[in-house]
Amino acid sequence: MRSAAQFKNHPIHPMLIPFPIAFLIGGTVADFVGTIGNRPGWSIGASYPLIAGVVTALLAAVPGAVDYFVTVPPNSSGRKRATKHAIVNVSAVVIFIIAIALKSWPPREASAIGLALDVIGACALTFGGWLGGTLVNRNFISVDHRYANAGKWKEVHVAQSAAQSPEGAAVAKADELKVDQMKLIRLDDGTRIALARTEQGYRAFDDRCTHRGGSLADGVLICGRVQCLWHGSQFDCSSGEVRAGPAKEPITTYRVEERDGEIRLILHA
Ligand code: FES
Incomplete structure (x- = not known):
C-alpha cells in the first residue's frame, strides 16, 4: 500500500532509516574497539555518531509514525508487527540515550555497563530492522505496486x-x-x-x-x-x-x- 508519508511517491521512512542505523552501529563498533582494544580516542569519539544516531532516529520516526497510523491496515497482523517494530526501535533509542548519558559530557570512555547497553541497543535495532523489512516485503507497507491495468493508487x-x-x-x-x-x-x-x-x-x-x-x-x-x-x-x-x-x-x-x-x-x- 502506498505510503502516506511520501515525497513524489517515494516513502520517506525507508529513505531516513539508513542514517540512524549507520550512526548507531558505527558508534557501537567504535566504542567496542576503543574499550576492548584499549584505544580511548575511539571510545570518546564514539559519542558523536551515537548522538547523531539518536537525532536521526527521532527524525525517521516521524514519517514512520504517519505510516503506522495511516498506511498500515488497522486490526491486522501487519499492525501488530508494526507495533512491535515501533516498540523495539523506541526501546533501542532509549537504551542508546542512557549509554550516551553514562559517558557524560564532554564524553569519557565507555564503562562496561555503557558498552553492554550499546550492544543491547544494536541488537534491538537489528531486530527492529528485521520487523520493518517484513512489513515491507510481506505486508507491502509503503510498496506502491502495479499490476496490469490497476492504475495508480487512489x-x-x-x-x-x-x-x-x-x-x-x-x-x-x-x-x-x-x-x-x-x-x-x-x-x-x-x-x-x-x-x-x-x-x-x-x-x-x-x-x-x-x-x-x-x-x-x-x-x-x-x-x-x-x-x-x-x-x-x-x-x-x-x-x-x-x-x-x-x-x-x-x-x-x-x-x-x-x-x-x-x-x-x-x-x-
Ligand atoms: S490477510 Fe488476506 S489472505 Fe491473509
Missing part, C-alpha cells in the same frame, strides 16, 4: 454522516476507474471501504481481508474477484463470499449507486 476521505444519509456520499466520478481498478474510501471514524469497478459495474466492500486484515483495496481485482496480497485469499466482490482461502469468513459488501455522473456510497439502512 483514495478519498468521506464523512461517515454523509455516507449514512439516504443520498449517500460521492466517492468517485463515474468514469474515474477503469474495469479492474480500485480505490480506498476512508470514513472519518477510521472505517476503510474498497470501491472496485468490475465488468458488472461498481462494487463496494470492506477493505479488511477476513484472514489477517490485509488491505483489499491494495489487492488485485479480476473477473469480479478481489485477491488479498498477503496470503492470497479471494472474495466475490458482489456477494462478499470467499472464493479461495485461507480466509473462511466472507467480507461485508455495501450499496453503491451511480447518480448524475457520480458513484455514491450509501450506508443508510
Whole structure:
C-alpha cells in the first residue's frame, strides 16, 4: 500500500532509516574497539555518531509514525508487527540515550555497563530492522505496486454522516476507474471501504481481508474477484463470499449507486 508519508511517491521512512542505523552501529563498533582494544580516542569519539544516531532516529520516526497510523491496515497482523517494530526501535533509542548519558559530557570512555547497553541497543535495532523489512516485503507497507491495468493508487476521505444519509456520499466520478481498478474510501471514524469497478459495474466492500486484515483495496481485482496480497485469499466482490482461502469468513459488501455522473456510497439502512 502506498505510503502516506511520501515525497513524489517515494516513502520517506525507508529513505531516513539508513542514517540512524549507520550512526548507531558505527558508534557501537567504535566504542567496542576503543574499550576492548584499549584505544580511548575511539571510545570518546564514539559519542558523536551515537548522538547523531539518536537525532536521526527521532527524525525517521516521524514519517514512520504517519505510516503506522495511516498506511498500515488497522486490526491486522501487519499492525501488530508494526507495533512491535515501533516498540523495539523506541526501546533501542532509549537504551542508546542512557549509554550516551553514562559517558557524560564532554564524553569519557565507555564503562562496561555503557558498552553492554550499546550492544543491547544494536541488537534491538537489528531486530527492529528485521520487523520493518517484513512489513515491507510481506505486508507491502509503503510498496506502491502495479499490476496490469490497476492504475495508480487512489483514495478519498468521506464523512461517515454523509455516507449514512439516504443520498449517500460521492466517492468517485463515474468514469474515474477503469474495469479492474480500485480505490480506498476512508470514513472519518477510521472505517476503510474498497470501491472496485468490475465488468458488472461498481462494487463496494470492506477493505479488511477476513484472514489477517490485509488491505483489499491494495489487492488485485479480476473477473469480479478481489485477491488479498498477503496470503492470497479471494472474495466475490458482489456477494462478499470467499472464493479461495485461507480466509473462511466472507467480507461485508455495501450499496453503491451511480447518480448524475457520480458513484455514491450509501450506508443508510
Ligand atoms: S490477510 Fe491473509 S489472505 Fe488476506
